[in-house]
Amino acid sequence: MTRIMDKIRSRRKEHMKLRASQSINGPDGDGAPATPPSFYYSLEFFPPKTEPGLENLLTRIDRMCRRLDPLFISITWGANGSTLSRTLAIASHAQRFACVDVLLHLSCTGLSREKLAHVLSMAKSAGVQNILALRGDPPKGKRSWAEGDVSGGECDRAIDLVKLIRKLHGNYFSVGVAGHPEGHPSSSKGEEGRAAEMRHLKEKMDAGADFIITQFFYDVHVFLDYVKRCRRAGIEAPIIPGIMPIQSFSSLMKMTQFCGISVPNSVSERLYPIQHDDEAVKEIGCDICSIMCRTILKANNDDPNIDTLVDGFHFYTLNLERSTTRILIDLDAADFITSRSASPSVILEHTDSESKLQSGDSISHNDMNGNRKERAGSISELARSNRRLLPWKPSTMENRSKEAVRPINWSNRPHSYVMRTDDWDEFPNGRWGDATSPAFGDLSDISHFYSFTLGSEDDRRAMLGHCPLHESDVFEVFARYVEGTVPHIPWCETPLQPESFLIQPQLAKLNRFGLLTVNSQPPVDGASSSHPAFGWGGKGGKVYQKAYFECFVSPDKRNRLSRMVNKQPSINMYAINNAGQDLRVGVEEGGVTGEKW
Numbered sequence: 001m002t003r004i005m006d007k008i009r010s011r012r013k014e015h016m017k018l019r020a021s022q023s024i025n026g027p028d029g030d031g032a033p034a035t036p037p038s039f040y041y042s043l044e045f046f047p048p049k050t051e052p053g054l055e056n057l058l059t060r061i062d063r064m065c066r067r068l069d070p071l072f073i074s075i076t077w078g079a080n081g082s083t084l085s086r087t088l089a090i091a092s093h094a095q096r097f098a099c100v101d102v103l104l105h106l107s108c109t110g111l112s113r114e115k116l117a118h119v120l121s122m123a124k125s126a127g128v129q130n131i132l133a134l135r136g137d138p139p140k141g142k143r144s145w146a147e148g149d150v151s152g153g154e155c156d157r158a159i160d161l162v163k164l165i166r167k168l169h170g171n172y173f174s175v176g177v178a179g180h181p182e183g184h185p186s187s188s189k190g191e192e193g194r195a196a197e198m199r200h201l202k203e204k205m206d207a208g209a210d211f212i213i214t215q216f217f218y219d220v221h222v223f224l225d226y227v228k229r230c231r232r233a234g235i236e237a238p239i240i241p242g243i244m245p246i247q248s249f250s251s252l253m254k255m256t257q258f259c260g261i262s263v264p265n266s267v268s269e270r271l272y273p274i275q276h277d278d279e280a281v282k283e284i285g286c287d288i289c290s291i292m293c294r295t296i297l298k299a300n301n302d303d304p305n306i307d308t309l310v311d312g313f314h315f316y317t318l319n320l321e322r323s324t325t326r327i328l329i330d331l332d333a334a335d336f337i338t339s340r341s342a343s344p345s346v347i348l349e350h351t352d353s354e355s356k357l358q359s360g361d362s363i364s365h366n367d368m369n370g371n372r373k374e375r376a377g378s379i380s381e382l383a384r385s386n387r388r389l390l391p392w393k394p395s396t397m398e399n400r401s402k403e404a405v406r407p408i409n410w411s412n413r414p415h416s417y418v419m420r421t422d423d424w425d426e427f428p429n430g431r432w433g434d435a436t437s438p439a440f441g442d443l444s445d446i447s448h449f450y451s452f453t454l455g456s457e458d459d460r461r462a463m464l465g466h467c468p469l470h471e472s473d474v475f476e477v478f479a480r481y482v483e484g485t486v487p488h489i490p491w492c493e494t495p496l497q498p499e500s501f502l503i504q505p506q507l508a509k510l511n512r513f514g515l516l517t518v519n520s521q522p523p524v525d526g527a528s529s530s531h532p533a534f535g536w537g538g539k540g541g542k543v544y545q546k547a548y549f550e551c552f553v554s555p556d557k558r559n560r561l562s563r564m565v566n567k568q569p570s571i572n573m574y575a576i577n578n579a580g581q582d583l584r585v586g587v588e589e590g591g592v593t594g595e596k597w
Helices: 004-025 051-068 084-096 113-125 158-169 190-206 220-232 249-259 265-274 278-300 322-330 381-387 408-412 416-421 457-464 471-483 498-513 555-566
Strands: 040-045 072-075 102-107 130-134 174-179 211-216 239-243 312-316 336-338 348-350 355-357 361-363 516-521 524-528 542-545 548-552 573-576 582-585
Touching: 004 040, 004 174, 004 211, 040 051, 051 084, 051 322, 072 084, 084 102, 084 113, 102 113, 113 158, 130 158, 158 174, 158 190, 174 190, 190 220, 211 220, 211 249, 211 312, 220 239, 220 278, 239 278, 249 265, 249 278, 265 278, 278 322, 471 498, 471 516, 498 516, 498 548, 555 573, 555 582
Parallel strands: 040 072, 040 312, 072 102, 102 130, 130 174, 174 211, 211 239, 239 312
Antiparallel strands: 336 361, 348 355, 516 548, 524 542, 573 582
């Protein structure tokens, strides 16, 4: 259980010693290392919506922390504390079993000071010693923050939360705040707005914040300029750039649009020609992020002030594993990759990475070729040797920090069955995703920088209708959404997916009849995995899917549907009401119906 700032300071002291040594003895090797001795990285996760997803996320966090040894992980916070129990459960598990320090997100939107004080006490009891203080989601009824908006709770802004934490707990917590290289949505545009935003950030630091984690970006020059502006404003605290691995072309477009992030031509030109090949997009996306990280680290080489270095990265993992791992391998920050083709009996222990990889793990490409690169102190060797006193990684929990004995079965916790399937959720599994995946959730769950609403009350009235008088008025809104004249509805935050264009007329007809669809797909029989509408995953594959639609329906129409489905052996139906009572027609009890593969 350690404050993040204490760990960063410790690593920077080692870096200072190395610089002093090199100034006397001269640098070793061919020049400056790719990563400085103070280099670190952290990983962000969000609470999944389902119990199976939560269970699998805990396994994934354990595995990633064992393999990658991040400085800390962060766990996001739902609007108005909606994920409180899950967030704290993940934080507690990570510190107890994955032995990693946790940065707990906490937003003040809609919460009283008494409630915030209670959450802080719960975090302290769980062993958490690091808080990311945030304002949170926009006020209810607004699409985004506007200039002058307040949270709606008793702490109006993040600075008020920082002050509250310091007032109640002194220096017990290490406190981080958010930074926006491309500007906060509530800031006015132009130099005046940028200057005002920088003043607000400086005020947060002066109120007691220790470090800054930024919104993700893809233009490195924008970030480096942001760092310079922070330093000119007198902000010398660590600035940790947020890195969002590119998982697919569509998700890149959606995330950057929602969050107001620019995409440089150098990025879009590499991705646009392969936009329908998810695997190629992932591979190029990893390379783009690796180049970004190296460019930022290279910019540090000429900086004589160790206290103002940018020497770490915060990865928005989206609860996924492979892309972040590949980027860290490319940065020489991780030595091993997973291969399903490796012998299942291979067990490798490597004290330098503190990773014991089982059931199918193999040495990295450079190791296989007998040309392994030294990691250039990417994680402090001195710190690792000091910690590596026992066969396991010491716990971050204070009451277990001196633990010297563990039962023999500690290293045999039931993780092995997922080792060969740990990246099966790296590609889309249908529009709603796999509920057992750690990555299952809404876009608003995955980042404290994003929230989605339907706009102001006037916006909603103009879009959905000012005064519906009949059922048909509501039906028409759904039909117009399907036809593209209504941009989104509460259950569908993006326009109709291209694959559903094939059944667009039929969907509109169903909605006007009173079957209010919120999800659908047409049948596909062996389309190429690179198909612009139906494709997903790597190239060379085939896509198959069954036709279906999901809808809201009245009890009367549900009964009519049931009678119709009973006469059609090729159709099945599953219905449930708000009381939890279900109706199955043609569906086996406990059975599973595959919709896409």
